[in-house]
Amino acid sequence: MQIIPFPDRAEWPRLLARPTQSSAQIEPVVAPILAQVRERGDVALIELAARFDQIDLSATGLAVSADELDAAEAQLSDDLKAAIRQAYQNIRTFHEAQKQPIEKIETMPGVTCWRRSVGIDKVGIYIPGGTAPLFSTVLMLGVPAQLAGCREVVLCSPSNHPAIYFAAKLVGVTKVFRLGGAQAIAAMAYGTESVPQVYKIFGPGNQFVTAAKMLVAKEGTAIDMPAGPSEVAIYADDTAVPAFVAADLLSQAEHGADSQVLLVSTSKKLLSAVNLVLDTQLSRLPRRDLAAKAIGNSKAILVDTSADAVELLNQYAAEHLILSVAEAETVAEQITNAGSIFLGNYTPESAGDYASGTNHTLPTNGFARAYSGVSLDSFVKKITVQSITPQGLQGLGPVVEAMAEAESLDAHKRAVSIRLASLM
Amino acid sequence: MQIIPFPDRAEWPRLLARPTQSSAQIEPVVAPILAQVRERGDVALIELAARFDQIDLSATGLAVSADELDAAEAQLSDDLKAAIRQAYQNIRTFHEAQKQPIEKIETMPGVTCWRRSVGIDKVGIYIPGGTAPLFSTVLMLGVPAQLAGCREVVLCSPSNHPAIYFAAKLVGVTKVFRLGGAQAIAAMAYGTESVPQVYKIFGPGNQFVTAAKMLVAKEGTAIDMPAGPSEVAIYADDTAVPAFVAADLLSQAEHGADSQVLLVSTSKKLLSAVNLVLDTQLSRLPRRDLAAKAIGNSKAILVDTSADAVELLNQYAAEHLILSVAEAETVAEQITNAGSIFLGNYTPESAGDYASGTNHTLPTNGFARAYSGVSLDSFVKKITVQSITPQGLQGLGPVVEAMAEAESLDAHKRAVSIRLASLM
Numbered sequence: 001m002q003i004i005p006f007p008d009r010a011e012w013p014r015l016l017a018r019p020t021q022s023s024a025q026i027e028p029v030v031a032p033i034l035a036q037v038r039e040r041g042d043v044a045l046i047e048l049a050a051r052f053d054q055i056d057l058s059a060t061g062l063a064v065s066a067d068e069l070d071a072a073e074a075q076l077s078d079d080l081k082a083a084i085r086q087a088y089q090n091i092r093t094f095h096e097a098q099k100q101p102i103e104k105i106e107t108m109p110g111v112t113c114w115r116r117s118v119g120i121d122k123v124g125i126y127i128p129g130g131t132a133p134l135f136s137t138v139l140m141l142g143v144p145a146q147l148a149g150c151r152e153v154v155l156c157s158p159s160n161h162p163a164i165y166f167a168a169k170l171v172g173v174t175k176v177f178r179l180g181g182a183q184a185i186a187a188m189a190y191g192t193e194s195v196p197q198v199y200k201i202f203g204p205g206n207q208f209v210t211a212a213k214m215l216v217a218k219e220g221t222a223i224d225m226p227a228g229p230s231e232v233a234i235y236a237d238d239t240a241v242p243a244f245v246a247a248d249l250l251s252q253a254e255h256g257a258d259s260q261v262l263l264v265s266t267s268k269k270l271l272s273a274v275n276l277v278l279d280t281q282l283s284r285l286p287r288r289d290l291a292a293k294a295i296g297n298s299k300a301i302l303v304d305t306s307a308d309a310v311e312l313l314n315q316y317a318a319e320h321l322i323l324s325v326a327e328a329e330t331v332a333e334q335i336t337n338a339g340s341i342f343l344g345n346y347t348p349e350s351a352g353d354y355a356s357g358t359n360h361t362l363p364t365n366g367f368a369r370a371y372s373g374v375s376l377d378s379f380v381k382k383i384t385v386q387s388i389t390p391q392g393l394q395g396l397g398p399v400v401e402a403m404a405e406a407e408s409l410d411a412h413k414r415a416v417s418i419r420l421a422s423l424m
Numbered sequence: 425m426q427i428i429p430f431p432d433r434a435e436w437p438r439l440l441a442r443p444t445q446s447s448a449q450i451e452p453v454v455a456p457i458l459a460q461v462r463e464r465g466d467v468a469l470i471e472l473a474a475r476f477d478q479i480d481l482s483a484t485g486l487a488v489s490a491d492e493l494d495a496a497e498a499q500l501s502d503d504l505k506a507a508i509r510q511a512y513q514n515i516r517t518f519h520e521a522q523k524q525p526i527e528k529i530e531t532m533p534g535v536t537c538w539r540r541s542v543g544i545d546k547v548g549i550y551i552p553g554g555t556a557p558l559f560s561t562v563l564m565l566g567v568p569a570q571l572a573g574c575r576e577v578v579l580c581s582p583s584n585h586p587a588i589y590f591a592a593k594l595v596g597v598t599k600v601f602r603l604g605g606a607q608a609i610a611a612m613a614y615g616t617e618s619v620p621q622v623y624k625i626f627g628p629g630n631q632f633v634t635a636a637k638m639l640v641a642k643e644g645t646a647i648d649m650p651a652g653p654s655e656v657a658i659y660a661d662d663t664a665v666p667a668f669v670a671a672d673l674l675s676q677a678e679h680g681a682d683s684q685v686l687l688v689s690t691s692k693k694l695l696s697a698v699n700l701v702l703d704t705q706l707s708r709l710p711r712r713d714l715a716a717k718a719i720g721n722s723k724a725i726l727v728d729t730s731a732d733a734v735e736l737l738n739q740y741a742a743e744h745l746i747l748s749v750a751e752a753e754t755v756a757e758q759i760t761n762a763g764s765i766f767l768g769n770y771t772p773e774s775a776g777d778y779a780s781g782t783n784h785t786l787p788t789n790g791f792a793r794a795y796s797g798v799s800l801d802s803f804v805k806k807i808t809v810q811s812i813t814p815q816g817l818q819g820l821g822p823v824v825e826a827m828a829e830a831e832s833l834d835a836h837k838r839a840v841s842i843r844l845a846s847l848m
Contacts (some may be wrong), residue, residue, distance in 0.1 A: 023642075035578075070631070073772070080824050080826050080830050082823075082825065082826075083822070083823040083824075083826035083827050086532075086823045087827060089531075090531040090532055090535070090818070090820075093529060093531045094529050094531050097527055098539070098823055100524070103521055105517060105518050105521045105781065107513075107517045107518050107780060107781035108510075108514055108780075108781075109513040110676065111514070111775075111780050111781065113518050113780055113781045113782050115522070115799070116756075116757075118759075118761075119760075120793065120794050121760060121761070121793065124779045125594065131832055132831045132832050132833055133830070133831060133832075134831065135830070135831070136827055136831060163830055173583065199793040199794035200794040214642055218447075218638055218642065219510060220650060220789065220791065221791070221794075222794035222795060226644060235526055240847070241843065243842055244839070244842060244843060244846075247835065247838050247839040247842045247843075248839050249771050249831070249835045250835040250838070250839070251835040251838070251839040253835070254833060254834065254835040255833075270582050273573075274483070281838070283476075283756075285834055285835055285838075286834050287834065287835070310509075327812065328811075329787045331539075331685045332540075332809055335648050335807065336542050336545060337542075337805075338583050338807050339807070339808075340807065340808040340809070340810070341807060341808070341809045341810070342809075342810055343809065343810065343811040344811060344812075345843070346812050346813060346814050346816070346817045346843055347810055347811055347812040347817075348824075348839040348840055348843065349839065350824050350828060350833075350836040350837070350839045350840055351535075351810065351812055351817070351820060351821075351824055351840070352808070352810055353824075353828075353836060354823070354827045354828060355823045355827060356531060356532075356537055356810050356820060357531035357532075357535065357537045357810075358533050358537050358808040358810055359808065363805075366644070366803065367644065367646075368807075369544065369545065369623040369805075370544050370623035370624040370645075370646035370805065371646060371805060372551045372804075372806040372807070373806070373808060374803045375539070375806060377801065377806075380796075381761075381787075381792065381793075381794065381795060381796045382796040382797075382799060382801075383759065383762050383763070383764065383765060383792075383796070384763075384764040384765070384776070384780075384782040384783065385756055385764070385765045385766075385767065386764070386765070386766055386767065386771055386775065386776055386780050386782055386796060387753065387767040387768060387771055388768075388770050388771040388775055388780065389770060390509050390770045392770070393770045393771075393775070396514075396779055396780060397775075398507070399506075399507040399511055399778065399779045400507075400772075400775055400777075400778045402503050402504050402506075402507035403504070403507050403508065403511060403560055403776060403778045403779060404777075405776065406504050406557070406559070406587055407556045407557060407558065407559070407560060408555055408556050408557075409675070409678060409679075409774075410678065410709055410710050410711065411558055411671070411674040411675040411677070411678040411709055411711070411715065412675045412678070412774040412777060412778075413774070414671050414674070414705070414709075415668070415671040415672050415673070415674070415675040415772040415773065416772055416774055417669060418667055418671045419668055419671075419769070419770055419772065422665070422668075
């Protein structure tokens with residue numbers, strides 16, 4: 001890992017810049033796929049699966065049957081099932097605590113306002129195929145959907161891994177389809193003969209899936225958040241264990257060559273020590289080629305003070321931020337931009353990736369400056385409700401009349417005046 | 425208003441459809457404006473203001489000075505200032521109650537997770553020009569920004585109405601610029617020599633502003649929500665006062681010919697009575713031409729039962745929903761899709777538009793199926809934090825190891841294993 005000693009503040013933006021991703025080339029490829037699914041529904045899905053995934057959906061059907069979902073359980077080891085159940089329970093405990101009771105607020109005498117949380121009626125979850133069967137993401141998106149009370153939870157995945165099906169059953173997914181790619185996003189956004197239309201789509205995916213999500217978002221289907229390659233920043237001092245830091249850097253790097261890894265420290269000694277163990281650990285990894293590429297693109301930045309480190313990290317706005325420093329919780333309170341923060345030597349990112357209870361769907365690419373990770377809130381709408389008594393309107397009405405008049409909105413004023421007149 | 429008696433369910437989608445809005449024609453006009461501002465900053469803003477708004481910004485400067493903001497107060501009546509202050513207080517009271525204390529959750533022994541709310545560091549508010557100076561929107565967006573602790577709150581408006589400046593001062597806006605249209609959105613999204621770049625942009629606007637917001641959203645600047653014409657649905661029974669219902673319908677209709685107005689009832693008598701007073705009230709409105717057009721496009725739907733009405737309203741997903749019915753609060757509990765709900769005869773929509781305390785920035789165009797209105801949440805990010813003790817990792821670690829192994833992510837597993845080994 002390249003060590004960059006005391007870079008000038010003017011250089012920070014360049015050092016912290018993510019590789020730019022342009023969707024300009026992808027959109028023209030994805031848009032016709034969306035159009036085909038919108039216009040021809042299931043027929044288009046069958047054609048596209050044959051063309052892109054070499055799958056014959058006309059033989060199996062689009063939907064995964066209840067029997068297939070049930071059969072998954074028998075194909076998993078007891079250890080893995082127990083682990084998934086424990087992760088499910090922890091995620092559930094953390095997200096359950098995000099429920100907010102209704103609180104009625106009397107803003108003025110007789111003027112009562114409150115918010116009701118209502119689950120989004122129909123949501124979609126996309127789980128990519130590929131080498132890693134992301135059943136953990138089924139839990140991360142399915143648990144809050146279940147807690148929110150979403151009536152229809154549709155899952156699309158080109159993977160038929162039994163752990164995905166087992167997790168889907170656990171979280172109460174209502175329908176599972178053998179669909180992948182941009183066409184799966186289109187199916188959920190528009191609905192087809194088989195696939196129900198949903199109002200919000202969640203989940204990771206490749207650049208085609210991401211482009212499809214951005215396009216349907218522009219048309220009005222909500223999405224979880226804009227996506228980019230996964231990333232971790234680690235702030236470590238001499239209280240950190242170099243071998244742990246190296247292991248955390250590698251756990252991010254193995255996601256792919258475009259993964260972003262950033263190490264910040266006030267200790268040159270620590271940075272050198274991490275570099276040393278990094279090479280050893282890297283050589284033992286099955287995915288070492290991938291990880292080595294990501295590490296090659298990554299930076300270890302030496303800074304003067306803890307204040308500098310915090311400022312730099314806030315500028316970077318990491319998806320995952322590990323604070324392996326003394327007084328980690330105090331430092332965490334100074335962090336204003338991050339997706340999720342991991343404190344101390346015994347809180348690896350992978351704990352949060354799988355099972356501690358926090359959500360692993362987090363803002364990448366600096367989006368943590370404005371976006372939160374997925375939570376129970378992502379699966380509900382908060383509807384405001386208000387109730388005004390006649391006496392309440394006598395107090396509030398003149399305020400509304402004066403403001404509506406000043407905004408030249410007469411009918412707004414009259415809607416109040418006609419009621420006040422009736423009370424005289 | 426056209427009364428549609430007992431339409432078949434199959435007809436509902438057609439009856440409830442909003443006029444489609446295509447941004448296909450607008451985007452090619454807006455994209456070059458964005459590019460100009462991104463590339464040439466203030467110079468482009470000055471040129472565009474001269475061309476589109478006939479304003480010479482080189483004479484006045486882009487920024488509104490503190491003196492100008494201070495001077496606004498003297499130009500407003502005491503009544504209007506008192507009204508704005510009362511609205512400010514009510515909005516503040518309601519949004520203050522949305523603050524959530526930090527709650528630490530121990531999901532397993534030694535595994536502690538929580539969420540920290542942090543204000544988005546820099547936000548932008550757009551307030552359109554035009555006939556109605558929307559100072560109420562300054563309050564609706566500025567109050568939660570203030571409560572969230574956003575450090576920089578930038579306001580762009582082509583209007584120099586003193587009530588806008590007065591409200592801006594009240595909510596603690598940090599910088600005000602004389603900028604309108606798509607170029608104002610570009611200035612806040614990209615930043616220029618004068619205008620700070622912000623991370624999230626809020627506020628209403630015409631089709632050019634809306635298209636600009638959608639384009640910068642695709643590039644990564646967060647926005648409040650997709651926008652469409654304002655709309656109200658009213659569900660009224662024989663306990664409703666026809667003159668109040670008519671006044672509420674008109675207060676929505678005066679927003680413009682494209683405003684959506686929908687009246688639903690189980691009582692033919694009520695519908696006829698509303699139609700009767702509607703004509704009389706319409707003839708007395710200054711904006712009657714505009715409102716008459718909107719009313720002409722609107723529908724009064726007669727349904728069989730309250731259950732039908734609720735189902736139809738949930739399908740419509742109105743921005744504003746007035747329930748002028750017996751047991752309005754019970755009916756409200758059955759509503760799953762709406763932006764904001766107004767209960768009973770003395771709760772007109774205009775109360776919520778201005779001063780009751782709820783936010784008036786709400787999802788239109790059916791977006792209430794997946795989106796909430798603006799709230800304090802819209803101005804904060806929720807960062808998750810976790811802290812695991814060595815003993816906690818001994819309990820949680822094996823769960824993570826099993827799952828990471830099943831997802832073929834070895835380095836994720838090793839980040840845990842190396843720590844567990846150190847504890848043996």
